[in-house]
Amino acid sequence: MTQLFDAAIAAFSPGLPLAVALSGGADSTALLVACARRWPGQVRALHVHHGLQAAADGFVRHCEQLCAGLRVPLQVAHVDARHAQGESPEDAARRARYKAFEDLAQASQSLSAIKNIALAQHADDQAETLLLALSRGAGVAGLAAMPARWQQGGITFHRPLLAVAGADIRAWLQAQGVGWTEDPSNQDERYTRNRIRHRLLPMLEQVFPQFRDTFARSSRHAAQAAQLLQELAEEDLTAVGVPPALAALRGLSAARQANVLRHWLRQHHATTPTAAQLQALLVQIAACTTRGHRIDLKVGGGFVRREGALLHWYNFRLS
Structure with a gap:
């Protein structure tokens, strides 16, 4: 249903200029194309080269070609995202990525201040995050999963596609005749998130066809509860x-x-x-x-x- 994607973009109202985190995959490619069309001349792309796989150079080339066609400025950061002993590879890559986003936004200050960055996580990613939190016995803060909007390092991050399924994003891209790259690591089932994506989500789709919506609603309830606990903790800490x-x-x-x-x-x-x-x-x-x-x-x-x-x-x- 490409209408869901179009509705999500129509409801998205970030501050401008806007940067889009571009991996080269379908989700971020669709987000960049849609944003560049909606706000021509007000969008730039940020790509992080993690240096973790041979395909990474191909991701950069795709991003360069895509941005050239859209006439969108592209900034590329090379980072060392290797994980330390005992550290999750996904967590290490995530930290390196967000630090690179902040550095790239800071580096663009001389041109025009980047205070807003859009990320392309979608409804499937949100469901995977919730299931991972449940598997770890997380509290309400973990069950709140990924916020649609938050601030970090002086930047407001946005996730405008959290209500859109990954299949709908790909359908939108195909309708636009726009290609994307596939990250080989997304097929590696040594990673728990990939096993959830390839094995568990299809089963949930069969048993609970609306699971994306209901999971998202539960996460919103958890986020509200987490906010209340935060406010209570601040009051109690003042008292103790x-x-x-x-x-x-x-x-x-x-x-x-x-x-x-x-x-x-x-x-x-x-x-x-x-x-x-x-x-x-x-x-x-x-x-x-x-x-x-x-x-x-x-x-x-x-x-x-x-x-x-x-x-x-x-x-x-x-x-």
Whole structure:
């Protein structure tokens, strides 16, 4: 249904000038073509060469040819997206990609400020993200999946195609007579996301034909819940203090203690506790009824220690 794609583009209203993250695949190719037609002279393309596969040079050539035909300026960034030991390859590539987008936008300041970047993730990507979050036992923040709009590094990122299925995007491109490249790694089922895409989504399509819409609705509910928890955590952190006071924490329910402690660790120490670590800390706080009770627990990338009436967090590397 190419109408869904057309409706998504018609509803998209970013600030201009706009940059489109262009991989060369069908999704980003369609997004760039549609945006360039809607806002001629106001769109440029950003391509990240990850250096991870031999086909990467071919992606660049496709992007160059496409942009030349559209008369859209193209900026290419070469990054080292190799992952460290124990790190997810997808996460490493994602971080390198977003850092490159920010750098490319900054580099274009002398021409015209890029403050808005459009990404081509679609409804299938959103469903895959939700299923991955469920498989990991994520909380509401993870179940919120990918936001349609957010800010990072002074840039507003947009995902205007989250309500459009991948097949609809390809149908639109075929109707326009525009070609695209296929990333060979998308067929590699060593990656969990690819196994979900090729095995699980087709089964969901058969059993629950509307799963993209219902999954998206659940993610929106989770995003609202996550926002409420964030606001509550900010209020509670103001009340318990930084660093948190044990007596004030004990005055909260266990759920609110967990919520505010997670917020404190993330916002003030850039670390996230595991569910087991957070539960162990809550048990210790509940048992901390005497001045002599010690708390010294591994939490996130460091440890939480009781010092008098307060809880402190210390980084392993700096302690």
